[in-house]
Amino acid sequence: MENHYRIGTDPEMFLFDKKGKFVAACGLFPGTKQEPYKVEGGAIQVDGLALEFNINPADSCEEFTRYIARVLEQIDDMLVPLGLTREFIPYVDIDPSYFASLPDEAKILGCDPDFSGMTGLRKEPPEIGNLPFRTAAGHLHIGWGExxxxxxxxxxxxxxxxxxxxxxxxxNLWYLTAACWQRLKYYGGERAFRPKTYGVEVRSLDNLWVANKQLQVRLYDRVIHEMRLIDKGVPEDVSEKKFKAIQKIA
Incomplete structure (x- = not known):
């Protein structure tokens, strides 16, 4: 690995109307997984029933937080005329009748495989496409090559x-709510990841950190710190016991 790292993210968010009712993002915004809609600092796309954005790869913490803020500013400008607000929460229950009214294609979940960071084995996606709830994450992309x-x-x-x-x-950087654990039943568990041509996508993280700049900074700094330790060969073997201890602190 190289000593310089580029950090990116592609968080998902849920949308709500003025009465606090969940509103699906499908049909309201440009951009798809295959063809994201470019904006300053990154891009946006509809991901099933959620709205997702990504940022340009960041070479510094300042860039990381600035890209996130700039993309969110543009999303907010799109939300205002629709009378909608956004929330970074990792799990949402959806009214069954409203869910039934949504197009079937919007309920299709991603088919790219995740892998377990604990075993390296492929993780089969859960069969929840027709169930009236959804999860959202705050994946991190760590780049060290091309x-x-x-x-x-x-x-x-x-x-x-x-x-x-x-x-x-x-x-242990932020408190894991009941919704965080609910999400991990379906997505992100076993320290999920996807290998990439530039590095790795860490898929275990929820999206709570995205709403708080202080947490954005803490996360970025921790990731860079740990990557430098990995480069030096400092970290001890990761154990299930150690992971459980950290989760209890969170």
Whole structure:
């Protein structure tokens, strides 16, 4: 790995009307997973029933927080005329009758596989497409190279170790609510990750940190700190016992 890291994120959020009722993002915003809608600092896209954004890869904490703030400013400008607000929460129950009225294509969940950071094995996606709830996350993208092969066993193991280590050592940065644990029943558990051509996507994190700049800074600083330790070979082996202890502190 290289000593310089670029950090990105692609958080999901849920939308609500003035009465606090959940409103699906489908049909209201431009951008798809395949063709995100470019905005200053990143892009936005509809992800099923949620609204998702991503930021440009950040070379510093200042860039990381600035990109997040700038993209959210543009999203807020789009929300105002619709009379909607956004919330970064990891789980939402949806009124069954409203859910039934939504188009079937918007209920289709992503099919790209996650992998367990604990075992390296593929995680099968849960079959919840037709159930009236959804989860949302705040994935982190950690880049340390270019044109890396996600199928290369050595790169895959690097990704697995980084995902496991980062998941453990960011687990005490904010309080994990009941909704956080509810999400982990379906997504992000076992320190989930995806190998990428530039590094790794850490998929275990929820989205609570996105709403708070102080948490954004703490998360960025912790990730960079831990990546530098990994480079130096400092971290001890990650254990289930240690992970559970950190979660109790959170």
């Amino acid at each position: 044109h890396l092969d996600p199928d290369d066993p050595l790169h895959f193991e690097d990704c697995r170790y980084v995902a496991e280590h980062i998941s453990v050592h960011t687990g």
